[in-house]
Amino acid sequence: MSHRQTQFDFWRGVVLIPALILALPVLVVFASVFTPQVEIWQHLRQTVLTDYIINSLLLATGTGFGALVIGTTTAWFVSQYDFFGRRVLQWLLLLPLAMPAYIIAYTYTGVLDFAGPVQSWLRATFSWSYGDYWFPEIRSLGGVIIMLMLVLYPYVYMLARSAFSEQSGSLSEASRSLGLTTRQHFIRVALPLARPAILTGTALAMMEAFADYGTVQYFGVSTFTTGIFRTWFGLGNQPAAAQLAAMLTSFVLILLLLEHWSRRKIRYYHQGQRHRAAARKSLTVAKQVGVFILCGLPILFGFILPASQLGLWAAERYEMLFDPAYISLLWNSFSLAAIAAVVSVILALTFAYAKRLRNSLFIRLPVQTAALGYAIPGTVIAIGVMIPLAWLDNHIDLLAEDWFGIRTGLLFSGSLFALVLAYSVRFLAVSLHSVESGLARIKPNMDHAARSLGASSSQVLTKIHLPLLRGSVLTALLLVFVDALKELPATLILRPFNFNTLAVRTYELASDERLADAALPALSIVLVSLLPVIILARGLDTDIKAPDIKAPDIKAPDIKG
Amino acid sequence: MLALQHVAIAYSADTVVKDVNFALMPGQIGCLLGPSGCGKTTILRAIAGFERLKSGSIVLQKTEVSSAQQHINPEQRQVGMVFQDFALFPHLSVADNISFGLARASKAEKAQKVRQLLQLVGLPNLGNRFMHQLSGGQLQRVALARALAPEPKVLLLDEPFSSLDTDLRESLARDIRDILKQLNITALLVTHDQHEAFAMADIIGVMSDGELQQWATPYELYHKPINRFVADFIGRGVLVPGTVLAEGKVETNLGIFTPRYNNIMQQGARVDVLIRPDDIVHDDSSPVTAAVVEKTFRGSHILYQLKLKSGEQVQCLALSHHNHAIGEDIGIRLDLDHLVLFPV
Amino acid sequence: MLALQHVAIAYSADTVVKDVNFALMPGQIGCLLGPSGCGKTTILRAIAGFERLKSGSIVLQKTEVSSAQQHINPEQRQVGMVFQDFALFPHLSVADNISFGLARASKAEKAQKVRQLLQLVGLPNLGNRFMHQLSGGQLQRVALARALAPEPKVLLLDEPFSSLDTDLRESLARDIRDILKQLNITALLVTHDQHEAFAMADIIGVMSDGELQQWATPYELYHKPINRFVADFIGRGVLVPGTVLAEGKVETNLGIFTPRYNNIMQQGARVDVLIRPDDIVHDDSSPVTAAVVEKTFRGSHILYQLKLKSGEQVQCLALSHHNHAIGEDIGIRLDLDHLVLFPV
Amino acid sequence: AEVNVYSGRQEELVKPLLERFTAETGIKVNLITGKADELISRMVSEGRNSPADIIISSDVGRLYRAKQQQVLQAVQSDTLTETIPSALRDPNGYWYGLTMRARPIMYVTAKVDASELSTYADLANAKWKGRICVRSSDNIYNQSLTASFIAHDGAAATAKWAQGFVANFAQPPRGGDRDQIKAAAAGMCDIVIANTYYLAGMLADDSQKAAAEKLSVFWPNQATDGVHVNISGAGVAKYAPNKAQAVKLLEFMTTADAQRWYAEANHEYSIRADVASSDILQRFGEFKADTLQLENLGELNADAIRLMDRAGWK
Numbered sequence A: 001m002s003h004r005q006t007q008f009d010f011w012r013g014v015v016l017i018p019a020l021i022l023a024l025p026v027l028v029v030f031a032s033v034f035t036p037q038v039e040i041w042q043h044l045r046q047t048v049l050t051d052y053i054i055n056s057l058l059l060a061t062g063t064g065f066g067a068l069v070i071g072t073t074t075a076w077f078v079s080q081y082d083f084f085g086r087r088v089l090q091w092l093l094l095l096p097l098a099m100p101a102y103i104i105a106y107t108y109t110g111v112l113d114f115a116g117p118v119q120s121w122l123r124a125t126f127s128w129s130y131g132d133y134w135f136p137e138i139r140s141l142g143g144v145i146i147m148l149m150l151v152l153y154p155y156v157y158m159l160a161r162s163a164f165s166e167q168s169g170s171l172s173e174a175s176r177s178l179g180l181t182t183r184q185h186f187i188r189v190a191l192p193l194a195r196p197a198i199l200t201g202t203a204l205a206m207m208e209a210f211a212d213y214g215t216v217q218y219f220g221v222s223t224f225t226t227g228i229f230r231t232w233f234g235l236g237n238q239p240a241a242a243q244l245a246a247m248l249t250s251f252v253l254i255l256l257l258l259e260h261w262s263r264r265k266i267r268y269y270h271q272g273q274r275h276r277a278a279a280r281k282s283l284t285v286a287k288q289v290g291v292f293i294l295c296g297l298p299i300l301f302g303f304i305l306p307a308s309q310l311g312l313w314a315a316e317r318y319e320m321l322f323d324p325a326y327i328s329l330l331w332n333s334f335s336l337a338a339i340a341a342v343v344s345v346i347l348a349l350t351f352a353y354a355k356r357l358r359n360s361l362f363i364r365l366p367v368q369t370a371a372l373g374y375a376i377p378g379t380v381i382a383i384g385v386m387i388p389l390a391w392l393d394n395h396i397d398l399l400a401e402d403w404f405g406i407r408t409g410l411l412f413s414g415s416l417f418a419l420v421l422a423y424s425v426r427f428l429a430v431s432l433h434s435v436e437s438g439l440a441r442i443k444p445n446m447d448h449a450a451r452s453l454g455a456s457s458s459q460v461l462t463k464i465h466l467p468l469l470r471g472s473v474l475t476a477l478l479l480v481f482v483d484a485l486k487e488l489p490a491t492l493i494l495r496p497f498n499f500n501t502l503a504v505r506t507y508e509l510a511s512d513e514r515l516a517d518a519a520l521p522a523l524s525i526v527l528v529s530l531l532p533v534i535i536l537a538r539g540l541d542t543d544i545k546a547p548d549i550k551a552p553d554i555k556a557p558d559i560k561g
Numbered sequence B, C: 001m002l003a004l005q006h007v008a009i010a011y012s013a014d015t016v017v018k019d020v021n022f023a024l025m026p027g028q029i030g031c032l033l034g035p036s037g038c039g040k041t042t043i044l045r046a047i048a049g050f051e052r053l054k055s056g057s058i059v060l061q062k063t064e065v066s067s068a069q070q071h072i073n074p075e076q077r078q079v080g081m082v083f084q085d086f087a088l089f090p091h092l093s094v095a096d097n098i099s100f101g102l103a104r105a106s107k108a109e110k111a112q113k114v115r116q117l118l119q120l121v122g123l124p125n126l127g128n129r130f131m132h133q134l135s136g137g138q139l140q141r142v143a144l145a146r147a148l149a150p151e152p153k154v155l156l157l158d159e160p161f162s163s164l165d166t167d168l169r170e171s172l173a174r175d176i177r178d179i180l181k182q183l184n185i186t187a188l189l190v191t192h193d194q195h196e197a198f199a200m201a202d203i204i205g206v207m208s209d210g211e212l213q214q215w216a217t218p219y220e221l222y223h224k225p226i227n228r229f230v231a232d233f234i235g236r237g238v239l240v241p242g243t244v245l246a247e248g249k250v251e252t253n254l255g256i257f258t259p260r261y262n263n264i265m266q267q268g269a270r271v272d273v274l275i276r277p278d279d280i281v282h283d284d285s286s287p288v289t290a291a292v293v294e295k296t297f298r299g300s301h302i303l304y305q306l307k308l309k310s311g312e313q314v315q316c317l318a319l320s321h322h323n324h325a326i327g328e329d330i331g332i333r334l335d336l337d338h339l340v341l342f343p344v
Numbered sequence D: 001a002e003v004n005v006y007s008g009r010q011e012e013l014v015k016p017l018l019e020r021f022t023a024e025t026g027i028k029v030n031l032i033t034g035k036a037d038e039l040i041s042r043m044v045s046e047g048r049n050s051p052a053d054i055i056i057s058s059d060v061g062r063l064y065r066a067k068q069q070q071v072l073q074a075v076q077s078d079t080l081t082e083t084i085p086s087a088l089r090d091p092n093g094y095w096y097g098l099t100m101r102a103r104p105i106m107y108v109t110a111k112v113d114a115s116e117l118s119t120y121a122d123l124a125n126a127k128w129k130g131r132i133c134v135r136s137s138d139n140i141y142n143q144s145l146t147a148s149f150i151a152h153d154g155a156a157a158t159a160k161w162a163q164g165f166v167a168n169f170a171q172p173p174r175g176g177d178r179d180q181i182k183a184a185a186a187g188m189c190d191i192v193i194a195n196t197y198y199l200a201g202m203l204a205d206d207s208q209k210a211a212a213e214k215l216s217v218f219w220p221n222q223a224t225d226g227v228h229v230n231i232s233g234a235g236v237a238k239y240a241p242n243k244a245q246a247v248k249l250l251e252f253m254t255t256a257d258a259q260r261w262y263a264e265a266n267h268e269y270s271i272r273a274d275v276a277s278s279d280i281l282q283r284f285g286e287f288k289a290d291t292l293q294l295e296n297l298g299e300l301n302a303d304a305i306r307l308m309d310r311a312g313w314k
């Protein structure tokens, strides 16, 4: 009896306290609704609110849809078929994520806008002038959607890829024995089974689109995010800005709840006794070429073209490379992103597992709340992190002065701790959703079997789930790492003195419209992202390789669901 | 040692186990029989601690481990389980699966134990294989070995031999029974094979629809079923209508019988008499004959479905040398030792 | 209709099926028996098209679907399969799983078919459940219904009744046999239950270690096993040494027998005679007695292990009314219809 | 000794100066850059434990807000009061201007004659229909410009002007000041409103020079209030742990040397009369700057935004 008590408290404690801390910024935002700002809302409603809502929704759905289509298709081909170049494409497909959206926006604008080389050439060639011809306007809502979808589809791709490759071969055999072609199997079985993963990726892309500031701002599209900044900094009304953020978050919350509700009865683990991985199918040469081109397109547009443009710009400033400050920039970025990735994946594993163990509202609520942080613009979250931390620091300082006559100053805020905390809040959604969608594919009897053999609940996590979740955990690590690498708003505001990152550097130069100077750090973000990709690529690949009888390290390819 | 008291278990609103009571002494082997979906696995899962009780309690070695209020974690119960779906760990080799529960053992001890258990289940050379490289029956044996390895105080076996061929099943059942007895492990087995239950269990529970119908020794269960369900479920048989005469004798179309035990039935009461296939002995020389309606070849025997002159159908198990055609009339004789009656 | 010619199948370097040959006529029901791990599932998987052949060929309806060079995709074979591990779709309800293969049917037709099949497998009310809400036996029945729904030309059943209780198993086996016959579906069944094989199959193959030992009718298999392995694997029995006398008679410690069929054996040759438990009839009045060494209660019968005066052990299946204690001497009589001999 | 700087200007535009300061005084400088508003929020929540000694902003509105939020303290320094014109600093010494920039009208030399131009107000005239490029009203430069309009002419007149002005846009606002200049050079529009240092920066950049050369600067409102200007500036934090060093840094930034660096590195106008502008800036000619007390811009910023919202200035 006492055992049960302590266990219960253990998981509650392990989850509740960090989850509440992580949820705090989101709660700070939501707390704003208690200070009604009637007058300003009236103004917003009469003027710009409709625009904000429509644009934000279009932006998020457009981006989400695009990411879904690109990510799912590429993931399917990469996980199911063997074709020339698959091994390389498989991780190249992740790279566009490393491009800050506003940077890719700058590069495309540079090429495609009215003053850019393409249109200038057209005008010169056909002696047209402004208004004589139609050309798609890159700096438009449609343009933002395309830019965002080019850099955000990797969320869907990564999650779907591990979902597809972990699907049990026996299910595809079952549908084939019932006469389904591979395509029909994809639509009727593989896709619905990967649904949690795919929709999670899509939700991440949508949340990021909701929270995007740089691109919409540059393209002159008014969304909730630009509205929040305008209201906060321009109108100087912080509560109203937070209320806008709360409204935005509510949209996301409703979407997420609907999705969960619609599949509440479904489970995604395979009931079978055996875990046979599906072997990748081989293709004819012609088809290989087709698939290669198909999977290459997102890389071409999301990575190669913009990176070449950046490369051209950067070539002019290559001396910067030899600046020692530049090395510290690389190191800061890399180490911070690595820490953030590890911390947020550990948190995600703990939270997701606690939810699996005890599906109580007590645990679900704070965890879910914390995971909403992703939909809130980074600056708002950063302030939400800073306010409670500084409050805590100041109170510790006061107490210490009262009791011991010493001043402690700022212990947490303004330290790397604050930054890591902010990253955790911001990226918990990414890691948690990846891990959860993987966990849903492990059947509960695995846990039960281990526990009946005397493994404690935490041993189940380390000895059973972790190895089985390898694909999902690697995915989460990579996604958070890359995301953290280009994280800007929280870094900007929370970092300690004299601490710079590549993203900050890129942003400062780009915001001063010095694109050529911004190109090198921007490109470096991509290059640094390559490091973990290369380190983890082996793990990713064996992950989908149908294990062979001689392979000594078979992993969990088919706990599927 | 293991006692269930008024145990009820529900999935959401569905109560699938209702008021189940039974107890096993240390070292005793119990068995649950019952139709598919009657709640056998659910009971095992509750004992292992994977399902919570709606009401009632489960006591293990004098400790209440489950009740509506209280729930001790599975890993603290020392209850091993062979899962119906095996639940083997796909990321571990056969040997690692088996040694999984031997957390505290040394490397050499583990290897020794694994070798021993692989020998027992007849897979001596497959220690390095992974789960997707095994056949169904091999998987099942690995699951069995894994559950045996830590020598739990209580072992729950959910259809542990269902994927094995008869020979292997019987020899393995015998070996495992020996091990259980030797280590004084209390075991609860679920099986659909009644012969296996009879051979292995000290005591058997028959369940239906979430309720425990009878908890008794194999012999009692077969010969003194407590109700129609048990009579029907265990073994074969048909119920033939009859009437109670004076002195407790019973009259049916097949003749008049004297119950060995005193059935407290009123004279004139209408009853059903359970006639098992082995109560009807095929005897070519008997004057009573019946027509073969259906026959099933069962190796050593042929099971005949017979139609009596009076129209009633009964079954008869004859040695398979007596191969008669459908439609043929064959001689039968009644050899009714245990008269089982149910009031109509 | 379905023919395997010199089929060999390997996993990497391991050849697990070797030179297997058999054929089924349209509408015929075949069955594979064999010890766990002997390659039964592998053969079914090769017929369905999930494994490639190392050599040999598989012909389905006059088309060669598999050979070392050639491999027609599973979805083009119209071969249904009940998988040993069910492979049900966890994201679909029971009804949707069953109607999964009915792509071209209208909604009403699907609903009708699902209702009908759920009725058949005894799950009429569970159409809306998901897989995690079903018991093991219920899952198995859904898998069966799903494979039957599209009425494939060829149906492969891999231990389709292993998780069901005896009553349900028998009635379902009978119903499914009727359906197969009625729709003229060629079926190949794998089972570990020999009674089931006998009852359901027109023809049975016994496998061992990847090789097909005998392909024959149930009766032949039991009474004319082609080699010691089959004799041992099918039914029970012991081999008693004997010597061939003049005129083909055989002498053993149990007496002298006349084979019904002419065994072309040299006089004086040393042979083993297969004695099945049903060849030894328990007869209290017989002068020949043997001591009870071991007994297993099997419901309708008790299986006695007996020790003859000469030291040989034999088995005897006696009606369970004849309940004798271990150590007791009981009367036996030999009733040897089919003399099965193997040269030593 | 050290001094902690919160800078709303990018590192590129402060760090070299700070390094020079360290070299000259031996005072170590710690720096964080960011958006001024966020840095102010950070100072507010850090309260009395804030390590910040000095906050630098590229916009007077932010300095005004910092003062409002009470994170600044008044400091007096003769050097500062003497070198900085009074319009460019807080009357009480809460903040001091460091450099100045103007936001004039630029026109495509080939399509517009300078004589057609006069004031900002004139840009609402229908004759400019479809000929004006300007960036979004999200941008502080436009907010300040509108705020100065309100300060001079009142809200009603400004609202009317904004209506007409927005109606003349060649395209919905998008991109930055340089993008407007490039669009004009490429022929999309004839008139641009942009900060001087952007045009100057383009002229100094070989790859953008050709486009920039197609435009000329027109100084509007010379007959009336003068061209709209804004400043970058700095103030000393209320709880500055190193106040003395902070003041020293402020003073350093107003030295002729430092001012010259700004003039050359970023083409800004010095607050010192004795420091010449860069060559490029000199080519734009002399102008009369608006003498509006800059504090007003901060005060009216919110009003300006609402007004632009209503005018449909995206």
Ligand SMILES: Nc1ncnc2c1ncn2[C@@H]1O[C@H](COP(=O)(O)OP(=O)(O)OP(=O)(O)O)[C@@H](O)[C@H]1O
Residues within 6 Å of the ligand: A549, B132, B133, B134, B135, B136, B137, B138, B163, C011, C012, C014, C016, C034, C035, C036, C037, C038, C039, C040, C041, C042, C043, C084
């Ligand atoms: N992927 C694989 N790699 C290597 N060996 C395998 C693989 N799959 C099966 N085997 C081996 O092939 C043999 C035949 O397997 P199969 O599944 O056909 O057996 P089975 O006759 O169906 O047995 P069971 O009755 O236990 O299901 C087994 O010994 C098994 O260990």
Ligand SMILES: Nc1ncnc2c1ncn2[C@@H]1O[C@H](COP(=O)(O)OP(=O)(O)OP(=O)(O)O)[C@@H](O)[C@H]1O
Residues within 6 Å of the ligand: B011, B012, B014, B016, B034, B035, B036, B037, B038, B039, B040, B041, B042, B043, B084, C132, C133, C134, C135, C136, C137, C138, C163
């Ligand atoms: N998660 C669930 N939700 C709802 N009902 C369930 C759930 N799990 C099982 N059931 C139902 O509970 C009943 C008992 O299931 P259980 O698994 O205990 O049966 P069982 O006796 O083991 O059957 P079998 O012999 O087929 O394995 C079944 O009718 C099953 O449908």
Ligand SMILES: [Fe+3]
Residues within 6 Å of the ligand: A512, D195
């Ligand atoms: Fe600027």
Ligand SMILES: [Mg+2]
Residues within 6 Å of the ligand: B040, B041, B042, B084, B158, C135, C136, C137
């Ligand atoms: Mg069960």
Ligand SMILES: [Mg+2]
Residues within 6 Å of the ligand: B135, B136, B137, C040, C041, C042, C084, C158
């Ligand atoms: Mg098998």
